[in-house]
Amino acid sequence: MNNEPARLGGFDYLIGAVALALTLFQIWHGLAAELSAPIFLPVHLSWVLVLVFMVNPAFSRSSPLYQLGRLSDLVFAVISVWAGFRLSNFDYNDLSFLLDGLGNVDLYTGAVLIVLLLEATRRTVGWVMSAIAILFLVYAMFGNVLPDSFASKGFDLQEIIRFHIFSTNGVFGAPLAISAGVVFVFVLFGALLQVTGAGQFFIDCAFAIAGRYRGGPAKASVLASAALGSISGSAIANTVTTGALTIPMMKKLGYKPEQAAGIEAAASTGGQIMPPVMGAGAFVMAQFTGLPYAEILMVSIAPAILYFFCTLLYVHLMACKLGLSGMDNVQKVAVVVKQGWHYLLPLVMITMLLLMSYSPVLVGLAGCLAIIVAAFSRRKTWVPFSAILAGLRDGALMILPISAACATAGIVVGVVGQTGIGLQFTQALLALSGGYLWGAFILIALAAVVLGMGLPVTAAYIVLSVMAVPALSEFGLPVLTAHLIVFWLSQTSNVTPPIALAAFAGAGIAGASPMKSAVQAFKLAFGFFIIPLMMAYSGLLWQADDTAFRFAVAILATLGLIIAFACGVEGRLFNRLNVPARGLLLIIAALMLVESPVVRLSALAVLTLVALWDWKKGSDPVNA
Known part of the structure; x- marks a missing residue:
């Protein structure tokens, strides 16, 4: 290439x-x-x-x-x-x-x-x-x-x-139609965010919110990428854009270069699953499932927040192990918001319009106009007309790999429909999994990693969905749940060795080893595997026939799984943990996968007792 x-x-x-x-x-x-x-x-x-x-x-x-x-x-x-x-x-x-x-x-x-x-x-x-x-x-x-x-x-x-x-x-077919229509206008929206200064405002907000806490630049990187990655449509582009600022600051604070690169890559990749835009894949999903985009957006909010909680937790534990503190001279949130609050209005507007089921193309175009109007609504945020032209130009250049990949993915989708190979793949997957959902999940996750080694995430999702979703549906999973599982697993290619493009991009900025950066990114982005697993084995995705109790238990169980697994692997809660305590936490994490409210609530109770016991011992006085 x-x-x-x-x-x-x-x-x-x-x-x-x-x-x-x-x-x-x-x-x-x-x-x-x-x-x-x-x-x-x-x-x-x-x-x-x-x-x-x-x-x-x-x-x-x-x-x-x-x-x-x-x-x-x-x-x-x-x-x-x-x-x-x-x-x-x-x-x-x-x-x-x-x-x-x-x-x-x-x-x-x-x-x-x-x-x-x-x-x-x-x-x-x-x-x-x-x-x-x-x-x-x-x-x-x-x-x-x-x-x-x-x-x-x-x-x-x-x-x-x-x-x-x-x-x-x-x-x-559908992939190119979505890329040429909906995706283009939101990529253009992301380009205009950058040239008008709105992107920098969101980065400044993230530093104001998280900068003073332990490992501040890393946590700010996670928050900024959650905001910008959803719109940019590219984990690699987001890594380069926000990483140019956050990675040097993380290194200066005390993070190792490969850790800084891995943090930025994991956070930027997570932006692709964060509403309201969710990159390009969610619009493809709406076309494939025939469901309103607003419905996909709503059910995706809780899992996305859980993913970023998982990444923030790993970042925090990493900062604790390194003995890092927060940043000095961090601006107050109120000051940053006062300077750029008008940049929030276009995001609020497109979110509301998408939830009201307006045409995504018109919503995206309205967002492009709104961000320009917002930039010129206050004298100190005016930008030259040449910057607007640059944004319009960059939007077209940024769509090139997306449209090319979607058009080529259309060939794959077409062959699956023309030859019927999708049915044969489904039968083979069911046979290899032994009829167990967890077996099929592992096979699909491996296929997602292999496909993602050479495919953009949207193309990987398109190819994998036409092959794997029918197999997941055979296990009784709803269509939307099956698609979201595949969609999440398709993101893993950006952070999974041996070819992790977002991590490699971050490594270039950090001056770090690409493979070591990929290993760190994989660890920090482990939520991409844990949360889809909970989608399959719990009511983590709110469905029409779900009860509030089942959904609440699913959220708590996922939180418990994330905390127990991360702390068990890293060997730290509030303090350094011994081997028996780490083993107990890993057992608790495994129990969260059991589809029984009694078992999950009991495991949560034990996790709470372990946390209280560790907290009672006292913890490092540096701000958390």
């Missing part, structure tokens, strides 16, 4: 102009909605492909093939425009293409577009995503020669192109 932007003087301005034009086109379409999907999606994708080939050259500038590569990039861009024009003008009302097949020109157009898409995906998100799509396409063509347990009907090139390009089942 080559992410080096082209830098050829005036060429940068051309890139900026094309990106800005894409943003303006997206805004116009979001407001007017005059283009149907068969026209809008090819235009969007061709625009994305053009920008990818402009921004991501085939060869680095130091390569002797650089100039030749730029010439080929220009050819690819021109072909992308031609393909988009051809597809957007295709006559779907003439059903002869279904009866007699595609003409040669349309057939070549579809084949070339798939090749260009796979190359664009390779350049933006890596070769693994492209390789997976190629593997599925090969399976669709030659599945008839495989053993019966894996076999499918072999489809010829005509059928594959017609299904994946000239329908809404493949490249132009």
Whole structure:
């Protein structure tokens, strides 16, 4: 993967102009909605492909093939425009293409577009995503020669192109439609947050709230990432953005470089599961489940808070073991809020509108306008017009890997539907799990980690959901619960060795070992495994037929599991724990998984007694 932007003087301005034009086109379409999907999606994708080939050259500038590569990039861009024009003008009302097949020109157009898409995906998100799509396409063509347990009907090139390009089942299916519509406007909202200074305000708020306590910069990093990561749509981008400030401060306070990188990576990854936006995956989930986004948002609040509690607890225990204190000269919360309270209004507005089930595209556009209005509502927060243009440009550039990955993931989803391999995967998963839910959970978690080694989290969720959700449903889990479990497990790739991209990004800022940073991030983000497990084995997700008592017990049991497991592993509660006490805490953590209110409440009572016993011994006088 080559992410080096082209830098050829005036060429940068051309890139900026094309990106800005894409943003303006997206805004116009979001407001007017005059283009149907068969026209809008090819235009969007061709625009994305053009920008990818402009921004991501085939060869680095130091390569002797650089100039030749730029010439080929220009050819690819021109072909992308031609393909988009051809597809957007295709006559779907003439059903002869279904009866007699595609003409040669349309057939070549579809084949070339798939090749260009796979190359664009390779350049933006890596070769693994492209390789997976190629593997599925090969399976669709030659599945008839495989053993019966894996076999499918072999489809010829005509059928594959017609299904994946000239329908809404493949490249132009739900993943790209969501990326081009809803996700784009919220990515744009995140870009505008940064250029208007709103992002810095949320970071300042986090430091004002948590900075004075033990391990202050680390706790502030967790809070800031919870606020910004939900909107940015990218754990890596959030790690780089907030980590540039928080990681040096954590190191200065006394955290080891790999700990600072791991903390920021775990916190930034958690932003993807935090309402109100939850990155891009939640909008895909709403499309897949057919449920209102507001319902997904509401049931996700409690698990997200529990995740950040888990991360904060690990951060606190780490600070205690290192003997760290808080920061000096921290601004008061009231002062920070007084300076930037107007930046809170756009977030409150989009949250309310989403809960009221307004169109997410219009909500996102309203949020973009609101953040600009907020910035200009007070004289001291005015920004130059060039900054607004930069935000509009950055929004288009930030969508490139997301749209490319979603379009390629559409190929995988299409092949699953075209060949029926999803049913075979479900049967295989049920057989390997031995009919036990915990067995299926482990297998899905492993699959999520493996897929995530080369896929963005949204693409990993799309691929895994079409394969694993039916299997989880076979165990009696509600559809939303199954999707949320897969969604959470798909996030783990950013923090799980051996390839943990968010942790590696943090390691680059911290000057730390990437693998050691990934190990720290994995430990700090262990809530990604614990909380989905509780989704499966308790009423952690509020459902219509749940009782308040069951939900309360589930919350308390999850809290107990997090505290007992973290303190047992780290060997510290209020004071350093001996081996028998640590063993008892791990037993308590295991008992929280038992689906019996009596057992869980009894375990909570024992945990409370252990905590009181340890507290009575006295604790370190440094502020907690």
